[in-house]
Amino acid sequence: xxxxxxxPQFLSIQEGENLTVYCNSSSVFSSLQWYRQEPGEGPVLLxxxxxxxxxxxxxxxxxxxxxxxxxxxxxxxxxxxxxxGLYLCAxxxxxxxxxxxxxxxxxxxxxx
Amino acid sequence: DSGVTQTPKHxxxxxxxxxxxxxxxxxxxxxxxxxxxxxxQGLQFLIQYYNGEERAKxxxxxxxxxxxxxxxxxxxxxxxxxxxxxxxxxCASSVEGMSTQYFGPGxxxxxx
Numbered sequence: 118x119x120x121x122x123x124x125p126q127f128l129s130i131q132e133g134e135n136l137t138v139y140c141n142s143s144s145v146f147s148s149l150q151w152y153r154q155e156p157g158e159g160p161v162l163l164x165x166x167x168x169x170x171x172x173x174x175x176x177x178x179x180x181x182x183x184x185x186x187x188x189x190x191x192x193x194x195x196x197x198x199x200x201x202g203l204y205l206c207a208x209x210x211x212x213x214x215x216x217x218x219x220x221x222x223x224x225x226x227x228x229x
Numbered sequence: 230d231s232g233v234t235q236t237p238k239h240x241x242x243x244x245x246x247x248x249x250x251x252x253x254x255x256x257x258x259x260x261x262x263x264x265x266x267x268x269x270q271g272l273q274f275l276i277q278y279y280n281g282e283e284r285a286k287x288x289x290x291x292x293x294x295x296x297x298x299x300x301x302x303x304x305x306x307x308x309x310x311x312x313x314x315x316x317x318x319x320c321a322s323s324v325e326g327m328s329t330q331y332f333g334p335g336x337x338x339x340x341x
Contacts, residue, residue, distance in 0.1 A: 159231065159319050159332030160272070205272060216285060217330075219264075221271035 120144060121208050121220035129226040133195050138223040140206035141188045147211040149182055149189045154203040154222070196227045232256065233322050233333035241339045247308040250336045254301055254322030260284070261303040262323075262330060263295055267316040278303055279325070310340045 122141045130136055140149070148167045152160035164173050166182035166189060173180045177200075179192040193200055203222045210216045232255035242248055254261050263275040265288075274287035278297035289295075292310075297303040307314060317337050321330040 157334070159233070159321070159335055161231070161332070162329055165329070217274060219272040219274070 120218045121206055123204075123206060123220035123223050125223060126221065127224050127226075129228065130196055132198060132227055132229050135192065135194050136196060136225070137190055137192045138204055138225070139188065139190050140220055142208060143187065144208065144210075145186050146208035147186075148209045149186070150207040150209065150217075151180055151189070151191055152205040152207060154205060155201075160203075160205055193225075196225075198227045198229050201225060201227050231331040231333060233320060233331050235318075235320050235333040235336050237336060238334070239337050239339075241341065242310060243341055244310055244312060246310050246340075247306065248310065248338065250305040250307070250318050250320075250338075252303045252305070252320030252322075252333060254303070254320075255331055258322035258324055258331070259301065260323045260325060260328075260330075261297055261301070262321040263289075263303070263305050264319040264321065265316050266319060266335070272319070275305070307338070312340050314338065315340045 124139050148165055150165045151163045153163055154160040164180045169184045169186045171182045177194045181190045203224050205222045206220045208218045234253045236251045259280045262277045264272050266272045275289040276295050277285040281297050292308050295305045317335045319332050319335045321332045323330045
């Protein structure tokens, strides 16, 4: 059982469409991160959200951390083929040393 | 390019064998993390080292071991390999225990 559930697991959309992917947990995290991973490469950090209710924008990407710090969402506006990749959320728990748990990811394909 | 290097890029071996994966962290980073990524389990945290000492352990099997050397590079040793050990193995590094992790390009291990 995954501590962090991501949905949907697969998403195929047309260029220009909007989409939202979700990351849910029953656990509270001190912060939550979103990564993007392309085939043959390691994950690259997109954003870290720390405060419950926090919203961060990165160009066409909007990240939200739930009020209770158990869930998060990533919304992409006007998706581009370059957005194609695996989107991973990762929950971090404080307490000495970094303990990070990754979700299984959402595989996004944006069709031109 | 994250600045983290991993060798080899690909490794094909047989069941029962032993392999060593190598990771060089970004210049100045003291923490090294090892992850295993498979299709059904996603990215699983294995182990973390900080300045040569083990700091946190995740879902690492007893057949697996790691170490971080005085020059801060790290090696992950996998022994008595099984078919199920086939996966991508990523190394990540960070300045200290709670800061942003930078991932290497990974080693793809195939056990036949």
